[in-house]
Amino acid sequence: MYKGIDCHIHTFYQRCGNETLSVPNIIRRAESIGLKKIAITDHLNTLDRLERFNYIKADIHDVKTDVEVFFGVELNYQACDGEFAYNEKIHREYEFEVVIGGIHSTYTESFDPVEIIEIQHRHFMKTLENPLLDVLVHPFWFSGNTVRQRPPEFWENLLLAIPDDMIRSWAEAGTDNRCAIEVNAHAIFFHPLFSDRYKRIYVDLLKKLAGMGALFAVGSDAHDINTLGQSFYVEGILHGLGVSDDQIWKPRKESVKT
Numbered sequence: 001m002y003k004g005i006d007c008h009i010h011t012f013y014q015r016c017g018n019e020t021l022s023v024p025n026i027i028r029r030a031e032s033i034g035l036k037k038i039a040i041t042d043h044l045n046t047l048d049r050l051e052r053f054n055y056i057k058a059d060i061h062d063v064k065t066d067v068e069v070f071f072g073v074e075l076n077y078q079a080c081d082g083e084f085a086y087n088e089k090i091h092r093e094y095e096f097e098v099v100i101g102g103i104h105s106t107y108t109e110s111f112d113p114v115e116i117i118e119i120q121h122r123h124f125m126k127t128l129e130n131p132l133l134d135v136l137v138h139p140f141w142f143s144g145n146t147v148r149q150r151p152p153e154f155w156e157n158l159l160l161a162i163p164d165d166m167i168r169s170w171a172e173a174g175t176d177n178r179c180a181i182e183v184n185a186h187a188i189f190f191h192p193l194f195s196d197r198y199k200r201i202y203v204d205l206l207k208k209l210a211g212m213g214a215l216f217a218v219g220s221d222a223h224d225i226n227t228l229g230q231s232f233y234v235e236g237i238l239h240g241l242g243v244s245d246d247q248i249w250k251p252r253k254e255s256v257k258t
């Protein structure tokens with residue numbers, strides 16, 4: 001059974017994580033806590049940040065370890081219904097092995113739950129159907145600044161308002177396209193502003209997805225060396241829901257998608 005996978009880790013190279021997160025530090029910590037497969041996935045929000053990924057790639061190559069370490073990237077939509085700063089040419093030239101991405105904004109000031117859900121849904125589908133993507137990151141994560149603007153019940157009710165046929169469409173798009181739906185520790189389960197009830201409702205959402213045959217990915221989304229390992233918590237949730245090994249997406253060295 002799956003244990004010790006983490007497909008979402010940031011570093012200091014792109015200033016996504018703090019200075020504790022050098023590639024050698026991440027790998028040494030991964031060895032000591034029993035991670036087996038990890039992906040280093042800094043943000044590529046704009047193309048001018050692309051070259052710095054070469055330092056990450058070089059460091060991954062230089063560290064000798066039994067941990068399987070994958071060179072990855074996290075993508076972000078540049079506007080509502082916009083595109084990622086990424087394409088087939090970059091994918092091939094940089095040889096990214098794990099490509100994760102998704103929506104990082106509500107893209108509306110309205111706080112109309114129906115509108116928020118519709119916007120998230122459109123971007124989830126677009127991500128899951130993108131042939132370059134392996135993982136849809138942290139569905140229904142919202143930034144602290146956004147979450148603070150409404151009481152906890154607003155966010156809890158938002159999750160409860162998602163129609164089942166929408167949830168089913170994510171499960172199906174993910175399995176059809178081999179793009180996994182991420183279960184993210186830092187962005188959801190260790191998010192300081194989401195209520196415990198929000199997290200419980202989120203587990204119910206995962207349960208529905210699991211029952212619909214969804215493919216999941218596990219990610220700590222570590223931004224500090226001490227939060228590396230929170231992926232084990234996510235794996236525990238998935239085990240608790242009876243998610244089988246073949247429903248867990250695992251990076252493979254030969255699995256470059258296109």
Ligand SMILES: [Zn+2]
Pocket residue numbers: 074104137138
């Ligand atoms: Zn993210």
Ligand SMILES: [Zn+2]
Pocket residue numbers: 008010074221
């Ligand atoms: Zn991230």
